[in-house]
Amino acid sequence: MTSTRRPWWPSRADAFWMFAGALVFTGLNVLYHLVGDRTTGALGPGAGLVLQVVCDLSLVLLFRFPVLVTGLVTAAAFAMLASDLFAPGLLVPVQPIAMTTVPTVTPVMLAQVLRVLDRRTVLWLTAVLALIATRPWEPNWSITPFGLLSTVLPVAISFYAEARKQLLQSLRDRAERAEREQHLLAEQARAEERRRLAGEMHDVVTHRLSLMVLHAGALGVTSGDPAVRTAAEDIRREGALALDELRDLVGVLRNGTDTGPRTLRPEEPGDPARLVEESRSVGVPTELVVDGDPAAVSPTVARTAYRLVQEALTNVRKHAPGASATVALRYHQGGLDVSVASTAAARPPDPALAGTGSGAGLAGLRQRVELVGGRFDAGPAPGGGFRVGAILPAYVPTAEGTHCDPGARGR
Template sequence: MTSIRRPMWPSRADTFWLFLPAAAFTGLNVLYHVLGDRTTGALGPAAGLVLQICCDLALVLLFRFPALVAGTLVAAAFAMLGSDLFAPGLLVPVHPVALMTVPTITPVVLAQLVRVLDRRTVLWLTGILAVVATRPWEPSWSVTPFGLLSTVLPVVITFYVEARKQLLRSLRDRAERAEREQHLLAEQAGAEERRRLAGEMHDVVTHRLSLMVLHAGALGVTSADPAVRTAAEDIRREGALALDELRDLVGVLRNGAEAGPRTLSPEAPGDPARLVEESRSVGVPTELAVDGDPAQVSPTVARTAYRLVQEALTNVRKHAPGATVAVSLRYHPGGLDVSVDSTAAARPPDPALAGSGSGAGLAGLRQRVELVGGRFTAGPAPGGGFRVGAILPPYVPTAEGTRCDPGARGR
């Protein structure tokens, strides 16, 4: 079995918090050596200082070799204990400046070992070092409290901090999970509502429109009056277009679900050129620029563009009398780019005409564009005019669009 190779230092912060205490405790031990008594045994006057510095410098290897560092600390503690009991002055001065009877770096090492070793091992190490540090066989107010402060207290504090971090992390994960679940529930509710609306539109509105188209067709056949036949044909044609668009919308709302059998209307999607001509006929100077092949997009997308141009020109007539308009349609393999740019109004709008709308035209356009997977923009243009635009995909990936839209083939 291969052993886990730990990094020397997991992060820059870990590197800093290992080297800083190692350097600080090394300096502290040198200060104790200078100000206090020296060791007097056979190992020389600096034996205790060398032992302390070895433990201090071992701290920088803790993340890579935690067991080795822990073993070094325990061995040094037992060596100090043995020197104090059987050879006073060998590794610990007879009258030390510090009241700790274990290496001075012990609190830092134990606190860091909590992060890299399992809890049971850390508790065993803490217990062993606590016995060595407190020396319960010789209770003393100058030894026991410092022994507990240098061994048990840092481990308890570190366990508390780690437990609190885990609790906060768990609460954060639960909050994020609850937020995701709430978002999914909202999406499911929206999908259910769209399916319900699609079902009602398909079962009720489509039925009524179909009856209207049939009655108009029958009236055009049976009536002897040419004006009535012409009106009936207009009603039948517009009803068929509305029925075709309604079926497309039902397919989009159902996210590709089957909307029942469909028969294509013979009429193509509305031509924006007709809207431009209508706008010119009522005195609004309107220019149309078409680039590319309209056959590159599906009828559903073309109808969406038609509705956008229609709503934008209607808004110009209502709110910007005297303005000039430029309509641009750019067809390309990636879809269709539509823009309707108008200049500033030349005169104040008619209050009755401006207040005749519902105020939700642009919002409805945005929703319609987003339903087919496009991006909608609307806002003031430089010079005081207004711009309405959209970037539309080449086709809508619904079951109906795939089956019935020529633009969906081969994509």
């Protein structure tokens, strides 16, 4: 088994502060050595300085070797205590400037050690160093308070900072969980609303369309006028198509529930020429201009163009009675340019017809065009008419496009 090695420092900022702390405390101990008393034991006048500097410089290794560094500082504290009790002046000056009786770097080490050691070890380490620093067997106002400040206080601050960090993280997690739950509740509410709308559409709209189809069929059978029979058949056929599309729409509203075999295969692209013929059949003079090969674009793009022409011609019938329209489709190597332009209305629109729909037809077209990577444009045309157009790419790399479009392969 391979053991996980600790990093030298968790971050560059930690490395900077560890080196800075080590240098600051080294300089501080050198200053104490120069201006204060020195050790007078057998190890020489620099023994105390060497011990302090070794502890100071070991601070840079705390994150990589925490046990080694804490053990070194603790051993140094015991050595200083033994020197003070049994050999005064050996490792600690008889009259030291610093009021602490443990290595001067101890507060910094204890403040950081919680990040690399478990809580129980930190508490035991703090207790041992606090015992050495405060010397409860000989209480002294010049030793005990400084001993607590250099041992217990840094650890208490570290524990507080860690607890606060965990609390903030817990609050963030709770807020994120509440936000996710709120999102799920909103999704459930939308799903319920979709199911309710699907039920309403199925119960109300389907019923009315079915009656219309039945009445048109009966009219076509009973009428003796060929023109009436033809019109009745057109109404019956369009009503049946509307029922078929409504069935698919209800399935989508019901979270994609399968409503029949037709929903299991991709929708085939419609023919814009049929839309032009339908527009002409209801009295709207409509011209179709096609340039290029329709096979040059993928089915996804062809369906987008079909829906654009369908919505634009529907708007002409609703809002511009008496106007004429021109549908232009230009197929080229880069894609397809679609344009539906109408002249100005000859008379005011029928309020009942113009008031139907959601009012979001053009916004829906823009979204549909942008989804395939195209550019959409709509606005008034010179002479008082209106123009709807789009520049569509030749191929959208979808799974459907690669399976359905022979011309898409190899692009």
